[in-house]
Amino acid sequence: MNLLFRILVAIYAVIASVISGLMMISPFADKQIMEMILNYADLNLYRSNRYDILIFLLGLLFLFVNLVILSSGIRVRHSNKTYCFKNDHGLIRISANSIENIALSVARKSTSIRDAKAKAKFKQDSVEVTLRLVVYPDTQVPTLSELLQENIQSSVEAMTELKVGLVDINIEGVHIAAGKEG
Amino acid sequence: MESSFDKPAVNDTLITDDALAVIAGIAASEVPGVAGMSSGIAGGIAEALGRVNLSKGVKVVTRESSTTIDLYVIVRYGYRIPDVAFDIQECVKSCIEEQAGIVVDNIHIHVQGVDYSETESEQT
Numbered sequence: 001m002n003l004l005f006r007i008l009v010a011i012y013a014v015i016a017s018v019i020s021g022l023m024m025i026s027p028f029a030d031k032q033i034m035e036m037i038l039n040y041a042d043l044n045l046y047r048s049n050r051y052d053i054l055i056f057l058l059g060l061l062f063l064f065v066n067l068v069i070l071s072s073g074i075r076v077r078h079s080n081k082t083y084c085f086k087n088d089h090g091l092i093r094i095s096a097n098s099i100e101n102i103a104l105s106v107a108r109k110s111t112s113i114r115d116a117k118a119k120a121k122f123k124q125d126s127v128e129v130t131l132r133l134v135v136y137p138d139t140q141v142p143t144l145s146e147l148l149q150e151n152i153q154s155s156v157e158a159m160t161e162l163k164v165g166l167v168d169i170n171i172e173g174v175h176i177a178a179g180k181e182g
Numbered sequence: 183m184e185s186s187f188d189k190p191a192v193n194d195t196l197i198t199d200d201a202l203a204v205i206a207g208i209a210a211s212e213v214p215g216v217a218g219m220s221s222g223i224a225g226g227i228a229e230a231l232g233r234v235n236l237s238k239g240v241k242v243v244t245r246e247s248s249t250t251i252d253l254y255v256i257v258r259y260g261y262r263i264p265d266v267a268f269d270i271q272e273c274v275k276s277c278i279e280e281q282a283g284i285v286v287d288n289i290h291i292h293v294q295g296v297d298y299s300e301t302e303s304e305q306t
Contacts (some may be wrong), residue, residue: 082292089265089271090250090288095261098296105259107299159296160263 005068012065083122083162094160096120102159103129103167106151112139114175126165127156134173145169197282199244202251203237209277210240210253214271215261217297250288251278259298267291271277 026034045051082093099120107116115134120127129152135144149167156164207219219239241252251274257266271289278286 085264087268089268089273091290092264092267092293093291094293095295098257098263098293101296101298102259105296109297126238158262159257159260 005072008065008068012062013071015062081122083127083160091164096122096161099127099129099156099160099162102156103131103152105136106155107131107133107148109151110144110148112136112144124163125158126163128166128168129156129164130168130170132170132172134175137174139174141171145171197284198244199242200237201276201280202244202249202282202284203240204241205278206251206253206274207237207240209274210255210270213266213273215258217256217258220256220294224302248287249284250290252290252292254292254294256295256297257293259296263293267293275282301304 016152045055082095084091084093086092097120100118103118103120104116107113107118112135113133114136117132119130119132120129121130131148131152135141148169152167153164210216211219221235233283239254241254243250243252253270253274255270257263270291274289275286278284
């Protein structure tokens with residue numbers, strides 16, 4: 001869904017930019033050339049019935065993309081899975097966002113991490129955390145990730161009493177800065 | 183807005199859900215380990231417009247004789263969430279019983295996030 005959505009948005013952006021470019025050019029362009037283009041389009045696309053279905057499909061695609069974009073804004077995001085347990089007073093729900101924040105705060109403490117993004121997923125009775133990191137140069141990734149995995153596991157378990165199943169660490173890049181302070 | 187009747191005291195005392203929500207919200211934010219209440223998207227917009235909302239992140243539902251409160255909280259980093267949640271429930275329950283004389287049946291805690299800003303994490 002995510003990939004499909006991105007492709008659709010890319011197609012949409014390209015088409016929209018072509019149309020906007022044409023709109024910008026059209027008042028200043030050579031009138032004859034514009035007329036030629038319009039005539040060509042008129043003759044080949046509008047008058048002849050060869051491309052009727054194609055044009056209809058294009059319109060449909062446009063409509064579909066519009067609907068997808070519209071609905072993506074409306075969709076409720078924060079309802080993505082919570083971990084739920086009960087005590088005598090009522091329910092307690094822990095959102096995936098809180099687990100992500102715990103993982104991030106552990107990652108922030110390390111000086112060799114430039115940027116971190118976390119994602120948490122709840123399984124039956126455990127939680128899986130995926131960290132995506134951009135590190136500074138001269139970091140020992142195996143040592144760092146082992147340390148992170150242990151710390152994240154212990155702090156999530158200490159704070160939430162949830163079992164941590166997996167802590168995946170993806171190193172997405174190494175940050176190179178001209179004036180790095182450290 | 184629905185309202186709940188104050189049963190033990192005078193019959194014509196009426197305590198609205200809004201009032202209960204304010205009591206619950208203040209009680210919850212005084213519990214150690216609570217960084218704040220989380221108001222959803224709509225609440226965030228209202229806040230940006232300058233409306234101070236004391237009952238932010240609190241939902242009170244009254245049906246005939248039972249009252250249910252939903253609290254959306256952000257917990258401070260370093261506190262055990264089950265303990266904090268239990269403290270909130272106890273605190274809100276006793277506060278509402280004390281101030282409004284209403285017995286709350288269920289208090290649901292929704293932990294929406296964990297606050298890990300620098301100053302807080304250094305204190306703990």
